[in-house]
Every structure is written in structure tokens, then in C-alpha cells.
């Protein structure tokens with residue numbers, strides 16, 4: 001039977017419409033297990049005017065689970081900010097694991113760096129201050145990098161997500177995982193355009209197009225999980 005996409009919407013589609021329920025998840029499942037350095041990094045970021053950029057702790061907890069499930073050792077991060085997702089990755093991968101972390105802004109990385117150093121995981125991180133696209137292209141110039149990464153986390157300029165995807169599909173191994181953050185863009189993907197604040201419209205359109213393109217990409221298994229701001233989890237199939 002043809003899948004019309006018009007099936008009955010089940011009750012769980014509205015479950016997280018309550019802030020109290022989100023608080024419940026954080027207080028009963030996430031915060032009690034959050035490693036101390038991650039809490040320290042959140043505290044160090046709390047007064048930053050862009051503190052809302054930080055990866056949400058429930059998303060982080062799920063990401064750590066996936067990193068462990070695929071035994072990730074070699075990873076890429078696009079979009080570091082003060083380093084919540086970076087530190088989480090560094091704490092999760094083995095001692096000889098390596099993260100290539102790219103961000104245009106080293107200043108924000110330096111806010112979290114003392115916490116990363118204190119946690120004893122800085123040696124796993126190669127931070128590169130740059131636009132991400134040229135660095136991904138540079139990595140691809142070395143054939144040894146092709147299909148060598150176990151895991152990638154993308155949390156930067158939404159307009160480039162598909163460009164990142166094309167490169168990460170070559171850099172990640174078959175069976176490797178790529179996570180794209182903010183793929184529900186604050187829920188605005190289903191709002192009428194005129195209800196969306198003007199500055200948020202371009203990224204909303206990019207996100208809608210990205211989700212459509214991803215659904216049509218036969219190279220990956222996908223899941224759009226409503227964690228945090230929506231994370232698209234891709235597993236490279238071939």
C-alpha cells in the first residue's frame with residue numbers, strides 16, 4: 001500500500017507540549033547522570049548572551065549513548081561554541097580517541113577550555129578555527145580520511161547543512177553516525193511563514209529543504225528525534 005503520510009497522529013505527538021514534562025525528564029533522567037565537568041561548562045556559559053546556543057543536556061545524553069553504541073573513536077564536530085557537545089564527546093570516547101572540532105570563533109571555545117583541561121581530555125581535541133566547509137574539503141584531499149570517521153555532530157550554520165552532509169557522507173564510514181541539530185528549528189518548520197520572526201525565516205526554509213532532501217537520500221537511515229530542538233540522526237548505509 002502506498003504510504004500517503006496521512007496516518008492517524010498518535011497521542012505521543014503532543015507529549016512534550018508541557019514544560020513540566022521536559023523539566024521532569026531533565027530532573028529525573030538527565031541531571032542526575034550528567035558528568036560534573038559538563039555541569040561546570042554549562043555554568044561557565046550561563047551568563048553568555050548566546051547561552052541558548054549550547055547543546056541541550058537531554059540531546060547530549062542521547063548523543064553519548066550513540067557514541068558508545070558505535071564505539072566511536074574518531075569524530076568530527078562542526079559548531080563548537082563554548083564546547084558542551086565537544087566536552088561530552090571527549091569524555092565519552094576512549095583515551096586515544098580524536099575529535100576534529102571546527103568553529104569560526106575560537107573566543108567562545110576558550111570559555112569552556114579551562115573546564116576541558118581540568119577534565120583531562122584536551123589531548124583528544126584538535127580545535128580548528130575556520131569556516132567548516134574548507135576544512136572538510138581539506139580533510140577529503142587526504143584519501144586516508146575517506147570513510148574513516150565513526151561519528152559527526154553538526155550544530156552550525158543551518159544553511160550549509162546539506163553541503164556538510166555531502167562531505168560527511170564521504171568522511172564517515174559505512175555504519176557511521178551523523179547527527180544534525182536544530183532540525184525542528186524551534187517548531188517553526190510547521191508554522192506559516194508569516195508567523196515566524198523574520199530573522200528566523202531563512203534558517204527555517206533551509207531546515208525544511210534539508211529534512212526533505214534527507215528523506216530522499218538513499219545513502220542513509222534516518223530518524224528525526226524530537227529531543228532538544230530536534231535532532232536528525234543519520235546512519236551511513238553504503
Ligand SMILES: C[S@@+](CC[C@H](N)C(=O)[O-])C[C@H]1O[C@@H](n2cnc3c(N)ncnc32)[C@H](O)[C@@H]1O
Pocket residue numbers: 053054055078079080081082083084085086102103104105108130131132133155156157160
Ligand atoms: C549553536 S552553536 C554550537 C553549540 C555547541 N555544539 C555546544 O554544544 O555548545 C553554533 C556554532 O557554529 C559556529 N559557526 C557558525 N557558522 C559556522 C561555519 N560556517 N563554520 C564553522 N563554524 C560555524 C558559531 O561560531 C557557533 O559557535
Ligand SMILES: O=c1cc(-c2ccc(O)cc2)oc2c(O)c(O)ccc12
Pocket residue numbers: 052053054055155156157158181182229
Ligand atoms: O538561534 C540560534 C541560531 C543558531 C545559528 C544561526 C546561524 C548560524 O550561522 C549558526 C547558528 O543556532 C542555534 C542553535 O544551534 C540552537 O541550538 C539554538 C538556537 C540557535
